[in-house]
Amino acid sequence: MPDEPLLDDPVTMRILTELRRDSRIPNATLAERVGLSASSCWRRVRALEESGAIRRYTVALDDAVLGDGFKAIVHVNLVRHDAAMVQDFIRMTRITPAVRAAYATTGAADYHLHVTCRDLAAYNRFLDDHLLSLPAVKGAQTFLVLKTIKEEDGPG
Known part of the structure; x- marks a missing residue:
């Protein structure tokens, strides 16, 4: 992951947008939507989790x-x-x-x-x-x- 702030990276922002829309999205689908390989996407998501940018996954209730x-x-x-x-x-x-x-x-x-x-x-x-x-x-x-x-x- 680049040393720049997380929100300055357009790919990271697309990842976060997709995860906010559906936190249960399979990694392969997420990678395809944001234009990354599955392994690269998984590493970015993992880095976001470890940094605390992603605190938890949750469910939206109606x-x-x-x-x-x-x-x-x-x-x-x-x-x-x-x-x-x-x-x-x-x-x-x-x-x-x-x-x-x-x-x-x-x-x-x-x-x-x-x-x-x-x-x-x-x-x-x-x-x-x-x-x-x-x-x-x-x-x-x-x-x-x-x-x-x-x-x-x-x-x-």
Whole structure:
């Protein structure tokens, strides 16, 4: 692999594009699509994995098919940023399946959560049982997702 940054290499970018589209693509097919021999392609993918550029392979879930038709972006503010309270909040986001992504941010909210649930009743249970029951949480503002425009790990 060249010493230049990974994203400056057009072949590497084509490899990453194909793997993002289908991480289960056979190496021979991937090599053909990006114009490399199978062994050269395998070495590049292996180098991307070893460098950490490819952290893991995953599956894209279709929330609607799975019955999770309710999506929201939730802005969360904490009362205090005491280390133990923040860790409790972070732990909740990591172990609660309804929380698909969580970001610490600058601006008016301390955290932004991407939450999916079956319906409004399930979302209310998430609020009561998980989010608002935490002593660190001062409040949450919910923004309903009306339509998904782009989602990297979603259906293609």
